[in-house]
Amino acid sequence: MIIAACRLRLYLPGCESLKDKRGRLKPLLARLRREFNIAAAEVDLQDVWQSAELALVAVANDSARAQAELQQVLRWIERNRPEVEIVDAPLELR
Numbered sequence: 256m257i258i259a260a261c262r263l264r265l266y267l268p269g270c271e272s273l274k275d276k277r278g279r280l281k282p283l284l285a286r287l288r289r290e291f292n293i294a295a296a297e298v299d300l301q302d303v304w305q306s307a308e309l310a311l312v313a314v315a316n317d318s319a320r321a322q323a324e325l326q327q328v329l330r331w332i333e334r335n336r337p338e339v340e341i342v343d344a345p346l347e348l349r
Contacts, residue, residue: 256314257348259321261329262298263309264343270304279338280307287311291328306342318348 270276280297287295291313299308311328315321329344 257316257318257321259313259315259318259325260347260349261311261325261344263311263329263332263341264300265307265309266340266342267305267307267338268340269338273302273304276304276307280309283332283336283339284309287328287332291324291331293324293328307339321348322346 267276267279270279284295284297287293294310294312296310297307298310300306311325313321313324313328315324325346329341332339333341
């Protein structure tokens with residue numbers, strides 16, 4: 256069993272409050288869980304309006320598959336969520 260984890264740092268331009276930030280992140284997290292069958296949660300920067308840090312985790316039988324799943328998620332976010340900008344997305348395999 257291989258576990259792939261990604262600490263995804265996002266920039267949320269135009270966010271003017273924590274409520275606005277929550278309104279952008281909550282649907283994104285739900286969609287990622289539903290569409291890609293991964294674990295996703297906000298793990299840091301909860302009190303910062305225009306930044307967020309998410310943890311994304313995928314489990315697979317081999318490292319290539321686990322890494323490919325998270326890469327697919329990152330590409331999907333870049334294409335389909337113009338309201339968020341990926342700043343950093345280091346991947347880690349265990």
